[in-house]
Amino acid sequence: MGCVFGREVSSGIVSESKEVSNFSVESSSRKVGNVSVKTIDGDVVEVQNDESRKKEEKVVDGEKKPRGERKRSKSNPRLSNLPKHLRGEQVAAGWPPWLTAVCGEALNGWIPRRADSFEKIDKIGQGTYSNVYKAKDMLTGKIVALKKVRFDNLEPESVKFMAREILILRRLDHPNVIKLEGLVTSRMSCSLYLVFHYMEHDLAGLVASPEVKFTEPQVKCYMHQLLSGLEHCHNNGVLHRDIKGSNLLIDDDGVLKIADFGLASFFDPNHKHPMTSRVVTLWYRPPELLLGATDYGVGVDLWSAGCILAELLAGKPIMPGRTEVEQLHKIYKLCGSPSEEYWKKSKLPNATLFKPREPYKRCIQETFKDFPPSSLPLIETLLAIDPAERLTATVALNSEFFKTEPYACEPSSLPKYPPTKEMDAKRRDDEARRLRAASRAQGDSARKTRPRDRGVRAMPAPEANAELQSNIDRRRLITHANAKSKSEKFPPPHQDGAVGFPLGSSHHIDPTFIPPDVPFSTTSFSYTSKEPIQTWSGPLADSDSVGATRRKKYAMRDSREPSKRPAVKDKSSNTRK
Ligand SMILES: Nc1ncnc2c1ncn2[C@@H]1O[C@H](COP(=O)(O)OP(=O)(O)OP(=O)(O)O)[C@@H](O)[C@H]1O
Secondary structure (H helix, E strand, O other): OOOOOOOOOOOOOOOOHHHHOOOOOOEEEEEEOOEEEEEEOOEEEEEEEHHHHHHHHHHHOHHHOOOOOOOOOOOOOOOOOOOHHHHHHHHHOOOOHHHHHHHHHHHOOOOOEOHHHEEEEEEEEEOOOEEEEEEEEOOOOOEEEEEEEOOOOOOHHHHHHHHHHHHHHHHOOOOOEOOEEEEEEOOOOOOEEEEEEOOOEEHHHHHHOOOOOOOHHHHHHHHHHHHHHHHHHHHOOEEOOOOOHHHEEEOOOOOEEEOOOOOOEEOOOOOOOOOOOOOOOHHHOOHHHHOOOOOOOOHHHHHHHHHHHHHHHHOOOOOOOOOHHHHHHHHHHHHOOOOHHHHHHHOOOOHHHHOOOOOOOOOHHHHOOOOOOOHHHHHHHHOOOOHHHHOOHHHHHOOHHHHOOOOOOOHHHOOOOOOOOHHHHHHHHHHHHHHHHHHHHOOOOHHHHOOOHHHOOOOOHHHHOOEOHHHHHHHHHHHHHOOOOHHHOOOOHHHHHHHOOOEOOOOOOOHHHOOOOHHHHOOOOOOOOOOOOOOOOOOOOOHHHHHHHHHHHHHHHHHOHHHHOHHHHOOOOOOOO
């Protein structure tokens, strides 16, 4: 239940909204008990019970708020504000009404693509709330990526966040930002597919690949593209809030595109709204978010960009923390602890919990002494503890790093890599694990066939994050609502026990958890350009425990989902996204 069946009136995206109105369609609404059924030309397009409809109206549509809560609101860039008659035209064109209600503006000029006008080739990615497929567009012959987004159309928040991603993607238009090329709605499932240009690689996969070692011009080339994409997002009032290697996609022409706007948010530096601090994958999360900031800006993305720059030069992630507490200590150890002035001015919610007794000294120059000298001032700026000192993407693009020889290479001159997605690295791990198991079965020591430790993948932050039980519960609700699509199910509640990470502690980080310095003395690293890339992420463990870790990780894949969208589920916090 809870599915909305979008009527597929045509295939192909049209560029003129006029064409949309050419469809003549009869629509009607009727009530069966407390359930409303809407039909268009005899097809059921929406089934909702009164309760859920009220909830949805209250949240997603300012005009329909119940009496007493109604306010004449100004145009809110976070929501779609399409006039009713245009919405009607969109419904007539085959868009599900709930979708036009939440992101009608983003649908303008488009009509829905039919699922059967694409041929699925392979599953190429699995995200927190999506599966991504390589597919062929049967109309154009183009290879595309189809991102199947999971959501429940009766859950206003779930719809709202899905809509936000679409609205944001439609507002951005830059060579270094992934372009949303169309939407597919299907009668058969509750899912919606987002159509993107197909990208062969992602930066995390390239960094993890044993064959790849970037030169300075290549690092500059990727960083220039990343910062250009970020500059565009920020200038258009969008914070990405999840910059990390696996969200930086690269095509065979070396073009980098920022992808996955699932956590992105509109922001207006002149009209600030509190936002959730539970964003950005742990290793790339800036200190202010770990300290609970809800008033932040472009600095969060710039911090992540600084982590990426250092990672590209080091060949491994620079601060792979396993918990929020450990992450913060890694930051203090490398970047120094916040100054007294910063503690005073920032008034961060978790400041009292995390103010070290003795200040930590900043040691970026010593730690990265073998990096190209022109990279150090930029790393220093991007990894400034005070977000105000990180400046902007535009300033970073004008830094000495890009003006000093050797210059950035052209994207087209970058090597042509074999497919190297994070997913490919996972496949490599699985294959290595299979080989180990086979050799163990033959009585061989598993350690003899152990592949490079480098294959042991990082635990992405959402997995390492502490989760709120309410988030998990909410996911379960969505699961039940979506029970139709079997393969998309989340694990039943009893399997959540396999997660292995503490639940219910996201805003309550137990300071007693900090062992005096044990985790931190083992995580220091030094970089020399001559060193081969070594084990680059995740805790080292013997082969057996590696197997256990991976089993845990896969068991966690679904249960970690809530942390990806903390504000959606984190009812205990007063934050808005
Ligand atoms: N346009 C694309 N071309 C090729 N692969 C893609 C494309 N978009 C996404 N992918 C692959 O699918 C994966 C998941 O996509 P995406 O990050 O957008 O989803 P998500 O559910 O938000 O994931 P996550 O939880 O990892 O952030 C990506 O890491 C990437 O490997």
